[in-house]
Amino acid sequence: MRILEMNYEFPPVGGGGGKATEDLATELSKLGHSIRVLTARQGSNLPRLETSAGLEVERIFAFRRQRDRCSVWEMIGFILMAVPAGLRTVRTFRPDAIHVHFAVPTGFAAWLVATLSGTPYVLTAHLGDVPGGTPEQTDKFFRVIKPLTRPIWHGAAAVTAVSSFVARLARDAYGLEAIVIPNGVDIEKSPAVPRAPERTVKLIFAGRMVAQKNLEWGLQRLAAVKDRNWTLDLFGDGPSKAALERHCAVLGLSDRVAFHGWVTPEEVDLAMSCSDILFMPSLSEGLSLVAINALAHGLALACSRIDGFADVLVENENGLSAPLDDPSGFEHALARLLDDRDQLFRMKLASRAKAAAFDRRSIAARYEQVLRSAASHTHGRK
Template identity: 30%
Template sequence: MPLRRSEDASGGAECEARGVRSFTSLPRPRRVPRPRPAQRPLRVLLTTDWWEPVVNGVVASVQTLRRALVALGCEVRVLTLAQGIRPQQEEGVYRIGSVSAAMVYDRARIGMPASRRVLRDVLDWRPDVVHSQCEFSTYVWARRIARTLSIPLVHTYHTIYEDYTHYYSPSRTVGRKVVASFSRHVLAPADAVIVPTQKVSRLLEEYRVRRPVRVIPTGLDLERFRPARTPAERDDVRSLRASLGIAAGQRVLLSVSRLAKEKNLDEVLELIAASDREDTVLVLVGDGPHRGPLEQRARALGISDRVRFTGVVEPAEIQRWYRIGDVFVGASLSETQGLTFIEAMACGLPLLCRRDPSLADVVVEGRTGWQFESAAQFAACLDALLDDPALHAGMVRAALAHAGATCGATEFGRGVLEVYRQAQGGRPPRLLPRLAVPA
């Protein structure tokens, strides 16, 4: 759907307000009919503010999508932010210079004006679709590139921002109104919006977002996320447990998460303390600004000897840490899809998490795990899992089967590819600009 003039003007103003040079400084392109290349693979530009070395759900989702689209025959490149002010380029990845925004959100960055070389390379490559994954710095470029090339703009809405109001607003009610207005404005230019769960789809409906919305759960590489199979992998599990000082008879309750307030890990500590099982160790995989308060809370609850903090884990190594667990636990209500819960399930871990609509398709009650609503329910479910080996083994099998049937990366890629095709089909015949980008 072409942008209205008013949207174009506001986009340019927003671009300048964010400290990003507007594309209006470039010569106006002359549009000419595009010859359709024969048998050329679909070219997809993925844009994201988050990328390696950061570890979070957005990065994991975009990496999985990139691999899935390539496996389906697409050419894929990524436009993201560098970890410094100098733009960089590597195989298939453009990095725009950026500055730290850690005062607003840990490890966040704000993009600086993109170099003309990066811009020229992207436009010369001529993607067929731009698929944005974040709503801030790189979204400005996604929107402008799509408009300049007259190609579809697809956007994945990953984050429930109203769960992060404590970062920017003392009032959750005011924060929700701000988020609703922001979401309507940001998503207005998109030809299609992808969300990972029905929970997020309903939320955008409540925000009065009027763009086409498609629910597509994020897939996983099931060859990577799986239980230990080989003797070497089983030895690795024992080695990791030993490195954390976990005895052979202890059971590992695992959580993989950024250590931030919105992840509600304080409640997990309280639940572990209340369950009073000396045979358990809670392993918190990840790091973040809330680590200090969590360590203090564990000491105050008298369970610091049964809690382990791993710190930052390399993204390529994360599956190793899932394999040391016996049960995956969590109390976050800020999830859009519960990607770590899906990864844990694919690695054969039963799930024990606070009830949340985003997990309705992941936690099959009594089969792949349970959703609890109170400390008493948590303790009862944990006792059942740890004291009944047959029940635990059955849940492990059910978790693996459910992951295999619903969480494959190939189906994820095919679903997204279909959205691209629908977005292309819903646009007027393409006219390709003859671009002149100064050196």
């Protein structure tokens, strides 16, 4: 098949959704499909056209200024630029199907391209593109635009969601039954047996530093267990970074917590291979690619008890969690992980075993079936 992958962000631009697109596109290429990626360009250093790992990537000018975040106006800019670029790509590449990541903003452009060209598309929802997914960021936004998004969802030949939580949100908002296909990870990139915890337990966070990640609250919980022997490495950037650095100083954690800024996925992999616990006190998650990556590296999970982690965390088996309204419970969970090295190692082994369910080769095969079915459609769903 010829498949056009559309996403408003793609590595090295963006976060986990872009990396998931890259991983999937790479695996689909290995299965013998011809893959073209249409995405936004940021800065002047990225090439407009690139062939890498069997993929043809086109980066279009779309007003994007920063790698780690995209404003509403920049999303609108992407839509305006992606429609003509998408139509041109359909004429020259002649895809059998379009695979669209994020209903907003990519879905707007893809729906117009599909409507004007007659090319069927598959929509994959990640979290923030669904009403209720990240209420702290998008509730006001969706109150205004939700009626405009309905054609995007109902025009798709198929709808997929990266987790059962995101699928439920889509059903509640649009009355559609999404096919749950999780993000995938290369489980062969890390040893089958993770390293045993050492005297100093190493925690790690990777992602955008935004309100959704709830890091200020999480650092307060760590401050309550600073009598234990631990360190925390934070990888990522975002609008909350400077405030978090100040918060660490106030809490007396500056000697324990290291801010590494925006780094490559390879650098995150290297850090995970030397870590013990993934620290994610998030307010909301779809299916965190970072969490799946942590499973592959054999990290125990210390997470907030939210629906977005239900597919990766088995309580008391490969990690511990607590509700967001129970700060003392979260502190108790951290203390349990830090106090018992043998239990922590058992949880690390359980995470590595659980990673097999997210092998990106089998995930790509599932997407292949959905895309083949979509390619048989001559028009969108009514």
